[in-house]
Amino acid sequence: MAILPILTHPDPRLRLKTKPVTVFDDKLQTLIDDLFETMYAAPGVGLAANQCGVLLRLSVMDCSDDKTQPKVLINPEILSTDERQEMEEGCLSVPDIRDTVQRYNKLRVRALDRNGQPFEMDCEGLEAQCVQHEIDHLDGKLYVDYLSSLKRERIKKKMLKLKEAVAG
Ligand code: GNR
Ligand code: NI
Numbered sequence: 001m002a003i004l005p006i007l008t009h010p011d012p013r014l015r016l017k018t019k020p021v022t023v024f025d026d027k028l029q030t031l032i033d034d035l036f037e038t039m040y041a042a043p044g045v046g047l048a049a050n051q052c053g054v055l056l057r058l059s060v061m062d063c064s065d066d067k068t069q070p071k072v073l074i075n076p077e078i079l080s081t082d083e084r085q086e087m088e089e090g091c092l093s094v095p096d097i098r099d100t101v102q103r104y105n106k107l108r109v110r111a112l113d114r115n116g117q118p119f120e121m122d123c124e125g126l127e128a129q130c131v132q133h134e135i136d137h138l139d140g141k142l143y144v145d146y147l148s149s150l151k152r153e154r155i156k157k158k159m160l161k162l163k164e165a166v167a168g
Contacts, residue, residue, distance in 0.1 A: 004052040024116040048137035059134035063127040074112040082106035
């Protein structure tokens with residue numbers, strides 16, 4: 001197992017197109033285990049493979065309080081949604097910033113599990129929010145894209161400053 005580096009905004013690799021997973025081999029299992037380890041260590045409730053530079057439609061999640069409900073979403077698709085509401089959101093690729101965005105409070109998602117078996121899941125609250133956030137990642141989107149251009153510019157500047165500081 002390994003903790004993988006997480007790309008941060010405005011890294012252009014977070015905007016690249018991701019490909020559906022078609023091969024469920026040992027290499028994929030290792031990647032999934034590494035994504036879980038990285039997500040739990042961060043700590044975060046979700047992580048998309050392309051946040052770690054792997055351009056596959058794969059994300060891991062665990063929105064439970066006691067971190068006992070690991071979920072793998074491969075090639076996920078939202079089947080139905082309920083009403084939207086304002087929800088506070090953060091992202092491991094946009095560290096130390098949170099803001100409010102509109103998300104569906106309930107949804108039904110279809111995906112493949114780590115063995116390639118299809119399943120459907122009803123989600124609500126944080127879990128529903130997380131599914132939308134992760135699918136956005138897989139589509140090259142970040143939650144900051146939904147904010148005003150003023151806020152977006154401020155966030156980008158802050159992130160670039162942070163990267164400068166890290167680079168020394
Ligand atoms: O850890 C995370 N918390 C979170 C809170 C509200 C809405 C979405 C999230 S996902 C985020 C981890 C992350 O960046 N996943 O891509
Ligand atoms: Ni994120």
